Amino acid sequence: MLEVKDLTVEVGGKELLKNVNLKVEKGYTNVILGPNGAGKSALLMTLMGFSGYKIVSGQILFKGEDITHMSIDERATRGIGIMTQRPPNMTGVKLKNLVKLIAGDRDMEHTAESLDMMRFMERDINVGFSGGEIKRSELLQLAAQRPCIYLFDEPESGVDLMSIDIIGNTINNLVHGDTCPGDRKGHGKSALIITHTGQILDYIEADRAYVLCNGTIMCEGNPREMLQEIKENGYEECITCKLKKA
Amino acid sequence: MQTEESLKKRAEAALQKEAAYGEKFDLDEYAIAPKETKYTDNLKELDEKSQRTLLNVGVIPSGEGRGGSLVMVDNAISHSSVSDKEIELMPLHFAMQKHDWLKDYSWNLVPVDADKYTATSYLENANGYFIRAPKGVKTKLPIQTCLLMGSKDVSQTVHNIVIVEENARLDVITGCSTGSDVDKAMHLGISEMYVKKGGTLNFTMIHNWAEQIGVRPRTVIHLEEGATFINNYVTLKAVKSIQSYPTAHLTGKGAFARFNTIAVGHPGSELDLGSRVIFDAPNTKAELVSRTITTGGTVIARGEMIGNEVQSKGHLECHGLVLNNKGTQRAIPILEANVDDIELTHEAAVGRIAREQVEYLMARGLSEEEAVGMIVRGFLDVGISGIPDELQKDIDETIAQIGKSAM
Numbered sequence: 001m002l003e004v005k006d007l008t009v010e011v012g013g014k015e016l017l018k019n020v021n022l023k024v025e026k027g028y029t030n031v032i033l034g035p036n037g038a039g040k041s042a043l044l045m046t047l048m049g050f051s052g053y054k055i056v057s058g059q060i061l062f063k064g065e066d067i068t069h070m071s072i073d074e075r076a077t078r079g080i081g082i083m084t085q086r087p088p089n090m091t092g093v094k095l096k097n098l099v100k101l102i103a104g105d106r107d108m109e110h111t112a113e114s115l116d117m118m119r120f121m122e123r124d125i126n127v128g129f130s131g132g133e134i135k136r137s138e139l140l141q142l143a144a145q146r147p148c149i150y151l152f153d154e155p156e157s158g159v160d161l162m163s164i165d166i167i168g169n170t171i172n173n174l175v176h177g178d179t180c181p182g183d184r185k186g187h188g189k190s191a192l193i194i195t196h197t198g199q200i201l202d203y204i205e206a207d208r209a210y211v212l213c214n215g216t217i218m219c220e221g222n223p224r225e226m227l228q229e230i231k232e233n234g235y236e237e238c239i240t241c242k243l244k245k246a
Numbered sequence: 247m248q249t250e251e252s253l254k255k256r257a258e259a260a261l262q263k264e265a266a267y268g269e270k271f272d273l274d275e276y277a278i279a280p281k282e283t284k285y286t287d288n289l290k291e292l293d294e295k296s297q298r299t300l301l302n303v304g305v306i307p308s309g310e311g312r313g314g315s316l317v318m319v320d321n322a323i324s325h326s327s328v329s330d331k332e333i334e335l336m337p338l339h340f341a342m343q344k345h346d347w348l349k350d351y352s353w354n355l356v357p358v359d360a361d362k363y364t365a366t367s368y369l370e371n372a373n374g375y376f377i378r379a380p381k382g383v384k385t386k387l388p389i390q391t392c393l394l395m396g397s398k399d400v401s402q403t404v405h406n407i408v409i410v411e412e413n414a415r416l417d418v419i420t421g422c423s424t425g426s427d428v429d430k431a432m433h434l435g436i437s438e439m440y441v442k443k444g445g446t447l448n449f450t451m452i453h454n455w456a457e458q459i460g461v462r463p464r465t466v467i468h469l470e471e472g473a474t475f476i477n478n479y480v481t482l483k484a485v486k487s488i489q490s491y492p493t494a495h496l497t498g499k500g501a502f503a504r505f506n507t508i509a510v511g512h513p514g515s516e517l518d519l520g521s522r523v524i525f526d527a528p529n530t531k532a533e534l535v536s537r538t539i540t541t542g543g544t545v546i547a548r549g550e551m552i553g554n555e556v557q558s559k560g561h562l563e564c565h566g567l568v569l570n571n572k573g574t575q576r577a578i579p580i581l582e583a584n585v586d587d588i589e590l591t592h593e594a595a596v597g598r599i600a601r602e603q604v605e606y607l608m609a610r611g612l613s614e615e616e617a618v619g620m621i622v623r624g625f626l627d628v629g630i631s632g633i634p635d636e637l638q639k640d641i642d643e644t645i646a647q648i649g650k651s652a653m
Contacts, residue, residue: 050605072608073617082609088602092624101620102610124624145610 007058016042017215027188034212040194081147083138090125103144132163149190156199168203198227218242257368260359268489279320279400301636303421303452305392313387319396334378341376355438355466363462372403379414388417395424401432410445417448430458437465441473453481461488471498484512491520496530507536511543520548525558532560540573550580553588562592619649
C-alpha cells in the first residue's frame with residue numbers, strides 16, 4: 001500500500017528525517033513510536049505532501065505509484081487521509097459545508113451523531129474547539145473522505161477522558177470496521193499511527209511498530225513488546241541497541 | 247430651521263469643495279442624468295436583460311417575497327409599487343408634496359455643503375425613494391429599491407429618506423447597477439435614515455457597478471433610544487472608485503448599530519469604504535465588521551468609533567485578504583474615547599490566505615482552486631439574509647473567479 005524508501009527530509013534547512021524506510025501493507029495497522037522531536041510528525045506531514053517539508057532524497061510509493069512529488073490533493077484523491085496534531089483554525093469554513101463537500105451524496109449525520117459533533121456542524125472548523133473536539137471533527141472529515149490509508153498523528157494527545165473512548169473506537173471502526181482479524185490483512189484499510197503513550201493500542205490492534213529516534217528508524221517489531229520495552233528502558237536503550245548493531 | 251435660501255447659498259459655495267477622501271472627479275465632465283424615463287407598471291414586463299440586472303443586485307422583478315419595489319433609472323423614477331399597504335414607499339419628490347413635515351427631515355442629517363457631491367445633489371433637487379414604517383408597524387417582507395444608471399457620461403443624483411417610527415421594523419434591500427452600454431458615469435447618492443425609539447432598520451445594499459463608474463454615497467443614520475440599525479454593504483464587481491463613509495449617530499440610550507462591509511477590489515478599482523459610529527448616549531453599542539479582498543485593486547477599510555457617553559461599547563473588525571502582488575489593502579481603524587467608562591476595541595489584519603488553511607482543505611481532496619474558493623466564501627460570509635438565489639449564484643460565480651485569480 002505505502003512504501004517509504006531512503007527518505008531524507010529537510011525543514012527550514014535542517015535535516016529532520018534521514019534515510020527512513022518503512023512499509024504499510026494492505027490491511028496493516030502500523031505504529032511509529034519515538035521520543036519528542038524524533039521527526040514523527042515531520043514524517044506524516046511529508047507523506048501527505050505539506051509544504052515546508054523538503055524531500056532531499058528517497059521515494060514515497062503508494063499503491064505502487066511514485067507520489068514523491070505529487071500535490072496534496074492528488075495524494076488525497078488517491079486515498080491518503082491524515083489527522084494532523086494541530087490543524088489550523090478555518091475561520092468562515094463551516095464543518096457542515098466541508099463534510100458535505102467531501103462526502104458527496106453520502107449522509108454523514110449518523111457518524112456526526114456518534115462522534116457527538118452535531119452541535120458543531122454550523123461552527124467554523126477548529127475555531128474555539130477543545131482538543132477532543134478537534135480530533136472528533138477530524139475523524140468526521142476522515143469518515144466522509146474514506147481514504148485507503150489513514151495517517152494519525154497522536155490521536156490521543158490533548159484529549160479528555162470522555163473523548164478518548166469515542167476517538168479510539170471510531171479509529172478502530174474506520175480502519176478495521178467489522179473485518180475479523182483473520183480477514184483484515186490483505187483486505188481491509190491500512191493505517192500508520194504515531195503514538196507517544198501507546199494509549200491508542202487499547203482500542204486498535206496494531207501489526208508492526210517502528211521506533212523513530214533522531215530522524216532515523218531504529219528498529220521494528222511487535223508493537224506491544226516494543227512499547228513494553230520502551231516503557232521499561234526508555235528510548236536511550238533503542239539508540240544504544242542500534243549503535244551496538246552498527 | 248434651515249431655509250431654502252440659506253441651503254442654496256451654502257450648496258453653491260461648496261460646489262468646488264473636494265471630498266476628504268477618494269479620487270477627485272471633475273463633475274463638469276458629466277452631464278446631469280436625464281430626469282425622464284419610460285415608466286414601467288410591471289417589472290416582469292421588462293426585457294430579460296433588464297430583469298437579470300435587477301436580480302443581480304437582489305431586486306426581484308416579480309416582487310415576490312417583497313413588500314414593495316421602487317426603481318430609479320438615471321434621475322427619474324421608472325417604477326413604484328407597494329404590496330405591504332402599511333408601509334409608505336414612493337418617490338421622494340412625491341412624498342415632499344404629500345407630507346409638509348418631511349422638509350424637516352430633508353438635508354437635516356447630511357449637510358448640503360459637505361462636499362461638491364452633496365452640493366450638486368442638492369442643487370439638482372435630487373429625487374430618490376422615501377420609505378416610512380409607521381409607529382409599531384413591523385414589516386414581514388423587505389422593501390426593494392433599485393438605482394440604475396441608464397445613460398453614459400452623466401451623473402446620477404439621488405436623495406433617499408427612510409423613516410422607521412417608534413417600535414416599527416423595516417427591512418430594505420437596495421441594489422445599484424449600471425446598464426450594459428454605460429461605461430463611464432457618476433453616482434451621487436444622499437441617504438438620510440431615521441430610526442426612532444425602539445425601532446429597527448435592517449438595510450442591505452448591493453452594488454454592481456461597471457469599470458468606469460465613480461460612486462460617492464453620503465449616508466447618515468440617526469438612532470433614538472433602543473433603536474437598532476443593521477447595515478449590510480456588498481460590492482463584489484469591478485468599479486472605478488467608490489468612496490463612502492456612512493455615519494451612525496447613537497443619540498438615545500441603548501441604541502445599537504452594526505455595519506457589515508463585504509467588498510472585492512478588482513484591478514483598476516479603488517474602494518475607500520468606511521463606517522463611523524458616534525456614541526452620543528449612554529449604554530450604546532456598535533459593531534463594525536469589514537471583510538475585504540483585493541485581486542489587484544486598492545481597498546481602504548476605514549472604521550471610526552467616537553465614544554462621548556459612558557457605558558458604551560464598540561468593536562471594530564477589519565480583515566483584508568490580498569490575493570496577489572498587484573493589490574493593496576489598507577486598514578485604518580480609529581478609536582476615540584472622550585469619557586472614562588467606555589470600551590472601544592478593534593482588530594485589524596491584512597495579508598494573504600494562510601497557506602496552511604489551503605493545504606488543510608487540499609488534504610481532504612479539494613483542488614487548490616476549490617480550497618481557495620471555499621476559504622474566500624467563508625471569509626465573505628457574515629450572514630446576510632434575504633439574498634435571492636440569483637444573486638447568491640452570481641456571488642458564488644464571482645467568488646469562483648476570485649479563487650482562480652488567486653492562483
